Amino acid sequence: MKEKLKRWIPSKRKLMQLYFALLFNANLKGFVTGQIYKGSTKAMCVPGINCYSCPGAVGACPIGSLQGSFSADKSTLYYVGGILLLYCVLFGRMICGWLCPFGFIQDLLHKIKTPKVKKGPVTRLLSLLKYAILVFFVGIVPITYALRNVPLPAFCKYICPAGTLEGGLGLLANKANDSFFSMLGPLFTWKFLLMVSILVGCVFVFRLFCRFICPLGALYGLFNRISLFGVKVNTDKCTDCGLCISKCQLDIKTVGDRECVSCGECVDVCPTKAIVWKGTSVFVRKNEGEPVAPSSKKRTVTRAVAAVAMLAVLAGAIGYYWVTAPDAVAVGTAVGDKCFGYDLPVVTADGIQTDTVDPTKTGTVTVVNFWGTWCSGCVAELPYFDQIATDYPDVTVVAVHTNMLVETAADYIGEKYPNTKMVFAHDFPLEEGAMEELYYTKLGGNGGAYPYTVVLDRYGIIQSIFYSSVHYEDLQQAVEPLL
Amino acid sequence: MTEKGTKRVRLIYGIVLSAALLVAAICLIVACVGVYRTGEKPYFSREEVAAAFAPIAIPVYAALALTVGGAFLHLFLPVEAGRLRVPSRPETALARLYRRTTPVEPEAALCRKEQSLRTAVRLGGALVCTGCTVAFLLYALRPLAFTEDVTGSVLRAMRVWLPCLAGPFAYGVAAHFVLRASIKRETEAVLHGMTRQAAEAKESSASPQEVKKDATDGMAGNSSRRIPVTAVRLALLAVGVFLLVYGFATGGIADVLTKAVNICTECIGLG
Numbered sequence: 214m215k216e217k218l219k220r221w222i223p224s225k226r227k228l229m230q231l232y233f234a235l236l237f238n239a240n241l242k243g244f245v246t247g248q249i250y251k252g253s254t255k256a257m258c259v260p261g262i263n264c265y266s267c268p269g270a271v272g273a274c275p276i277g278s279l280q281g282s283f284s285a286d287k288s289t290l291y292y293v294g295g296i297l298l299l300y301c302v303l304f305g306r307m308i309c310g311w312l313c314p315f316g317f318i319q320d321l322l323h324k325i326k327t328p329k330v331k332k333g334p335v336t337r338l339l340s341l342l343k344y345a346i347l348v349f350f351v352g353i354v355p356i357t358y359a360l361r362n363v364p365l366p367a368f369c370k371y372i373c374p375a376g377t378l379e380g381g382l383g384l385l386a387n388k389a390n391d392s393f394f395s396m397l398g399p400l401f402t403w404k405f406l407l408m409v410s411i412l413v414g415c416v417f418v419f420r421l422f423c424r425f426i427c428p429l430g431a432l433y434g435l436f437n438r439i440s441l442f443g444v445k446v447n448t449d450k451c452t453d454c455g456l457c458i459s460k461c462q463l464d465i466k467t468v469g470d471r472e473c474v475s476c477g478e479c480v481d482v483c484p485t486k487a488i489v490w491k492g493t494s495v496f497v498r499k500n501e502g503e504p505v506a507p508s509s510k511k512r513t514v515t516r517a518v519a520a521v522a523m524l525a526v527l528a529g530a531i532g533y534y535w536v537t538a539p540d541a542v543a544v545g546t547a548v549g550d551k552c553f554g555y556d557l558p559v560v561t562a563d564g565i566q567t568d569t570v571d572p573t574k575t576g577t578v579t580v581v582n583f584w585g586t587w588c589s590g591c592v593a594e595l596p597y598f599d600q601i602a603t604d605y606p607d608v609t610v611v612a613v614h615t616n617m618l619v620e621t622a623a624d625y626i627g628e629k630y631p632n633t634k635m636v637f638a639h640d641f642p643l644e645e646g647a648m649e650e651l652y653y654t655k656l657g658g659n660g661g662a663y664p665y666t667v668v669l670d671r672y673g674i675i676q677s678i679f680y681s682s683v684h685y686e687d688l689q690q691a692v693e694p695l696l
Numbered sequence: 697m698t699e700k701g702t703k704r705v706r707l708i709y710g711i712v713l714s715a716a717l718l719v720a721a722i723c724l725i726v727a728c729v730g731v732y733r734t735g736e737k738p739y740f741s742r743e744e745v746a747a748a749f750a751p752i753a754i755p756v757y758a759a760l761a762l763t764v765g766g767a768f769l770h771l772f773l774p775v776e777a778g779r780l781r782v783p784s785r786p787e788t789a790l791a792r793l794y795r796r797t798t799p800v801e802p803e804a805a806l807c808r809k810e811q812s813l814r815t816a817v818r819l820g821g822a823l824v825c826t827g828c829t830v831a832f833l834l835y836a837l838r839p840l841a842f843t844e845d846v847t848g849s850v851l852r853a854m855r856v857w858l859p860c861l862a863g864p865f866a867y868g869v870a871a872h873f874v875l876r877a878s879i880k881r882e883t884e885a886v887l888h889g890m891t892r893q894a895a896e897a898k899e900s901s902a903s904p905q906e907v908k909k910d911a912t913d914g915m916a917g918n919s920s921r922r923i924p925v926t927a928v929r930l931a932l933l934a935v936g937v938f939l940l941v942y943g944f945a946t947g948g949i950a951d952v953l954t955k956a957v958n959i960c961t962e963c964i965g966l967g
Contacts, residue, residue, distance in 0.1 A: 255956035256949045265956040266964045273956040277963065285951035292943025293952060298936035302929055326706070326766050327714045334872040338865055345861055349836075354850060357842045365846060369963040380964030394740045396966040400847075402732040404965030406725050413721040417714070439929050453792075455782040482780065587955045590962045593846065615958065621951070662959040662966075681961055 226311060226476060227320070232527060234314035237261070238379075239530040242538040243268030247387030249661060250538055258296045260304065261313025262429055264373070266380030268387070271534055275300070276373075276429045280351055280366035281587060284359035286621070297432065305440030306433045309423055310474030315375045316423055322415040330418045337464040339425050340472055346372070347428035358589075362629065365589045368428060370400070374408040377401075393662065396681040419462040423474070434471035442492040443475035444468055450487035457483055552673045553655040557613060557638035562627025570636050573673030575609040578695045580688065583640070583653045583665040585615045586625050590682040591664040595630075597685040601692065602634035608692055610635045613652060615663065670695045702773055709769065713762050720759035723752035786879040793886045803889035810882040817871050817878075824867045828860040 223231070237259045240250040250271055259272035275297055282289040300308060309316050323329075330336075346368065354367035369376050381401065384390045414421040423430050437443065446457075446468050457468050457479035465472045468479055468488055480488045556569040572579045582598050584591035595612065602610040612635050614622040626637050640652050651658070657678065658665045668677040668691045677691040731740065731748040799807050835841055835856045842849040943949070 249957070249959060251957040253953065256953040258952070264964065266959045270956075273952055278952050278955065281951065281955045282948075286946075286948065288943045288946035288948035289951040290943070290948070291939045291946070292948030295936050295938070295940030295943055298932060298939065302932045302936060325713070325717075325763050326710060326770060327717065328710045335869060338868045338872075342861065345857075349853075349857055353836050354842070354853070357836075358846065363844075363846070366960075366963055367850065369960075370965075371850060376964045380959070381966055384959070384964070384966075388742070391742050393961070393966055394742050394745055396961055397731065397740050397745070399732060400962060401965045402728050405728045409721050409724050413717055416717060436932075439925050439932070441929060453788060455785060455788070456780055458785075459780045459782045585954065585958060587951065588958070588960045588962075589846070590960065593844070615954075661957060662961050664961075681966065 227317075229311050230314075230317035230320065232523065233261075233312045234317050236527055236530060237263045237272055237314055238267060238269030239527070240269045240271050240534040240538050241531055242535045243270075244383070244387070246538070246540060247384060247389035248539060249384075250534060251661065252534075252537060258293065259312075260300050260308040262315040262373070262375045262427065263313075264369075264376040264378075264380040264383075266376065267383050269383070270379070271530070274369075274375075276351060277366055277369050277376075280355040280368060281364060283355045284362065284364035285587065301433055301436035302439065303441050304433070305437040305443050305475070306430060306471070306473060307440065307443045307475040308433055309427075309430050310476040313423075316420065316474070318378075318412075319415045319420045319422060322412060323419050325416045327416055332419075332462065332464050336418075336424065337466075340464045342425050343427055343431040346426060347431045351428045362586075362625065363589060363592050364587050370589070371403070372407065372426065374404075374411045374422065377404040377408040378412070381405075392680050398681075420474075424464060424472070430474075437469060437471050437473060437475075440491070443490070444473065444477060444480065444488055445491050447487045447489050450485045452485055452487075454484065457488060547657065548675050548678060550675050552667070552669050552675050553652075554673070555652045555655065557611070557640065557652060560614065560623055560626065560637045560639045562623055562631065564623045570611055570638050572609070572611050572669060575671075577607055577609045577671055578605075578692055579609045579611060579669040579671075579673075580692065581611045581613060581656065581667045581669065583613050583615060583656075583658060583663055585663055586621055588663045594664060594682045594684070597683065597688060599630060599633050599635055600685055601688045605692060605696070606634070607696060611638055612636070613638045613640050615640050615651075615653060668692065668695070699774075705769075705773065709766055713759075713766055716755070716759040716762050720752075720756045723755050724749075727752050786876060786883060790879055790883050790886070793883065793890070797886065797890050797893070799886050799889040800893070803885045803892075806885040807882050810878045810885070813878050814875055817874055821864070821867055821871055825864045828863050832856055832860040 243250055247268060249266055249268055252271075254271050255265060255273055257272050258275040258278050259270075260275070262276065263270055263272065263274055265273045265277060275293070278289075278293045279297065282293045304312070350368040350372060355365050358365040381404070385393055411422050411426070418424075458465060460479050460482045461468070461473070462478075463472045463474060469475075477490070480490070552573045554571050554573040556571050559566050559568040559570055572581045580598065580601060582591075582595075584595060586592065598610050598612060601608060614637065622637070622639065626633075630637075653665065656665075656667050656675075662680070664679075664682055666677075666679040666683055666688075667675055668679075668688075670676050676695060679687065679691075727749050731745055836853060841853060
């Protein structure tokens with residue numbers, strides 16, 4: 214019985230995976246309030262796949278940021294590219310084995326005791342699929358649309374199960390986000406189907422997403438051989454017995470190749486102790502059989518101190534985010550309420566003017582749309598608002614953009630809508646912890662979900678609310694009865 | 697419980713749990729599709745979605761209960777002895793043979809023929825991959841390939857992308873078996889040659905020469921390659937740091953933060 218219970222004690226790698234999953238999602242308050250974290254740490258990309266729309270996420274997803282950077286300023290691409298390159302060269306695919314929260318979820322699912330699908334030549338060939346996904350969904354599609362100023366994170370939108378699980382379901386689970394249920398449509402159906410298939414597939418196939426789908430793992434795998442940390446084979450000792458390959462559940466040809474996630478399962482199984490950890494010996498243990506370092510007590514103390522420090526960092530992070538994250542924002546106005554009045558600065562192609570616009574005081578039917586240049590749905594539906602403004606001169610369309618940089622929106626307006634009848638306005642700059650100051654929030658916007666549209670009659674009373682993308686016909690049906 | 701009994705219990709449990717998980721997954725998918733198809737333009741509420749998923753609660757909870765129960769069940773079962781079965785690697789075995797001996801005629805001719813066959817198969821694979829890649833790029837890089845109808849464009853592109861993937865995949869699977877058979881034939885030829893040479897050597901009382909294993913043969917990372925790898929690492933690290941700092945200094949961080957602190961609903965499947 215003791216032996217069986219011992220198997221329940223997690224290994225060091227499992228503990229590290231749990232640690233980093235908690236650290237990257239340390240905003241536990243987000244699960245209580247249903248709000249995502251909006252602080253400055255979100256500008257830093259975490260190493261693994263962790264959707265930044267997860268209520269607990271405290272950093273940005275690297276693959277989402279990479280796709281977003283194609284349609285943003287070049288400096289964004291340099292910044293994200295630099296971070297990714299550093300992760301690639303320092304850790305390679307060791308991130309997949311030790312740091313990725315979604316990899317941790319897959320490892321846990323695979324522990325469920327069912328018959329397993331073993332690796333073979335077919336799975337080895339299938340492992341090349343993730344490179345095709347990297348090229349098509351992370352490369353060709355986002356870049357093609359970015360050249361037309363349409364931000365499209367195609368992998369996030371059409372494939373990523375982490376986004377559906379952590380972001381979509383994570384937000385839907387909280388009662389504060391009941392309005393999100395009105396957004397469920399074909400895209401959610403497809404992504405839910407894909408997510409369920411992948412998660413159930415992970416029970417039968419070891420790390421199904423990592424091996425066959427994950428473009429981030431594909432990118433890291435290209436640098437596995439030269440990464441600073443990870444596992445490698447000491448060729449002087451290797452007898453090529455193949456035990457390491459048989460122990461490994463991934464589609465490796467040799468230890469440390471593009472499929473290896475440096476989990477270290479092969480280290481103990483090598484009969485000649487030829488598999489070693491790359492990196493400084495201060496942080497990683499030496500293989501058994503090698504002469505014990507004279508200061509083993511020093512090593513034990515160092516490890517104990519490191520463990521305590523890591524726990525302190527985690528506890529500190531959870532505490533910090535609990536204190537600094539905003540409290541639940543009461544979802545405000547509803548249909549039939551008098552809309553909150555606000556003087557929004559008008560933005561033109563030259564930047565902010567001194568003019569302001571208050572959507573409740575136009576004296577006409579007013580359509581208020583909250584959008585951002587970073588949001589593909591927002592950008593895709595903006596032409597419909599432009600068309601409404603043109604077709605119905607008695608209707609005022611106010612497009613309130615939420616970019617932090619006014620210049621980005623101003624450039625966009627100048628290029629795409631130089632002669633529009635829409636009024637572009639700028640929401641107040643986001644300040645840390647001051648979500649309630651956004652006009653978007655005053656009008657009932659929920660936690661930063663865009664696009665968001667409110668239709669007011671000529672008296673400023675809310676008549677319709679749209680929580681997701683709209684088409685021209687939707688706006689027509691909302692506006693015509695009010696004229 | 698005997699070992700056979702334990703195996704049977706594990707097998708039965710595995711099959712039952714697999715079936716339960718698959719049924720639960722299918723129920724979840726059907727329920728989700730059913731919710732979507734309830735109307736032309738559905739706007740759902742939490743209550744409506746909960747009502748739609750309520751009928752499938754039993755299979756889903758049953759699967760969860762079986763999963764949790766199984767974890768406890770395995771506490772009472774004996775620990776399964778892990779066996780490592782080294783997969784056959786014909787290429788490695790052949791390489792080892794070549795280190796021990798060099799085939800002579802007529803086996804050498806057979807070996808050359810098999811090597812040519814393998815080269816041709818690999819070349820064919822490269823051609824198929826290149827052809828499919830070019831075909832796809834010719835489609836994808838056209839101006840009209842991706843229009844404002846984003847989802848429609850992606851779906852149309854996938855109708856070209858998937859066959860361009862399936863072709864090389866099918867070729868790869870077929871090539872795997874062809875290459876394996878070829879290596880097997882070459883191995884048999886080399887072994888046959890070795891046996892023949894040994895027999896001839898015995899007759900003439902000469903011992904076969906053995907070639908010692910080259911310690912640097914075939915494996916990654918000997919000391920002479922360490923310097924270039926270190927140089928590449930350092931160079932890439934320097935480039936990464938430069939890009940990061942430059943991007944940070946020129947305001948690249950703002951767009952990342954904007955994207956991260958706002959919810960792009962379509963990106964998390966809400967749409």
